[in-house]
Amino acid sequence: MPISQAAKSLAAFYDFLNRVDSDDHNITYDNHAAGPIVCFSYIQQLGIQTIAINLVYTKPPENKWPVCWKTSSFASLWRLWSTCKVRTLTSATDEMNNLNPPGRRQVFATTTIKNDPATLIATHAVYRDAIASLRAANVKGLVWTLFLQPLLPDWVRKGDANPLGLHDVDEPLVLVNFTVNWDKPANDELVQTTTRCAIEEIERVAMENGAGHPYRYLNYFAAWQRPFEGYGEENWKFLREVREKYDEGVCLGGGVGVGLRFR
Known part of the structure; x- marks a missing residue:
């Protein structure tokens, strides 16, 4: 979808994670619903910014939109196209993998914040503001992507202690991840430094807003990060x-x- 939907996408993400408990589990935390994952990307080759939203439902629905998604704000977002359909896990994984082709320069970095609207907006602003310096450097083949992915209390509080430091989580968390691809080794230092500065700025703002969290998702951390320290x-x-x-x-x-x- 176009970048003009950024504010509405952030609001839909916040609202879905922040749904209060209800007797109707179809419109709260549905065990068959995975995500949402909201991705903002700047694509250097095209000179554009785009938004991709990944919504998953693991039980074949009677209608195109399961109730939990149909009653969310995601249903009303304007989009250029949709690949929403009943499909195999392999098919869905292949589609996501096509967005991250092998053989290119790549860096990951991550942090975790609380589901705070001001911090979500600031996180997107940090992503957006970094584009200017990357565009000025003309980083060939750059795809600068910010992922927002939920980590809900229901997913981590299963009655047993865990070594991740998440046993007492009582509110939705957001995994913030930069996944960045580009073509030339000559741009390695710029891209890596920009990514690190972006993460550090997000963490600074989150701490100011009382929305920081020490957990770092192991799959997404950068070489300079120490995720185990966040476990306590x-x-x-x-x-x-x-x-x-x-x-x-x-x-x-x-x-x-x-x-x-x-x-």
């Missing part, structure tokens, strides 16, 4: 003890990449 000292200690007790060969420490190193 006791949980981090527990994970290191598990490694020492059960992983003498250091499989989790060095055999499968930096993402699983307990440092």
Whole structure:
């Protein structure tokens, strides 16, 4: 959809995550609903900004729109086209994978914020404001993308403690992720620095708004980030003890990449 729908997309995202508990689970937290994931992208080759919204429902609906999505603000957003249909998981995954082709320069970085409208707006502003410097540098093949992805209390509070530091989450959280692709190694430093500055600015604003959170999603973190520290000292200690007790060969420490190193 066009970038003119940015404010409405942010509002729809906030509203859906912030739905209060109700006796009608179709319009609150439906166990078959995944997402929403809202993505804002600047595409250098086309010189445009776009929005993509990913809505998933894991039970074949009787109608095109399940009740939980139909009653949300997403249903009324104006869009250029839609690929909404009943499909296999493989088909849906392939569609998303096509947006992130292999063989290109790439960087990830992430942070976590509370579902606070002012902080969501500020997060999008940080993404948007960074485009000017990237455009001025003419970074060839750049796709500068901001993802907003929910982490709901119902998903992490299942009755058992967990080592992620999320056992006491009682409000919706938002995983903020930059996924950035470009063509030339000559632009590595600029893109990586811009991405890091964007994350740090989002974290600064979130802290000012009382909307920051220490959790960092392991799949999305950058090389300079330390996601295990966000789990809390006791949980981090527990994970290191598990490694020492059960992983003498250091499989989790060095055999499968930096993402699983307990440092």
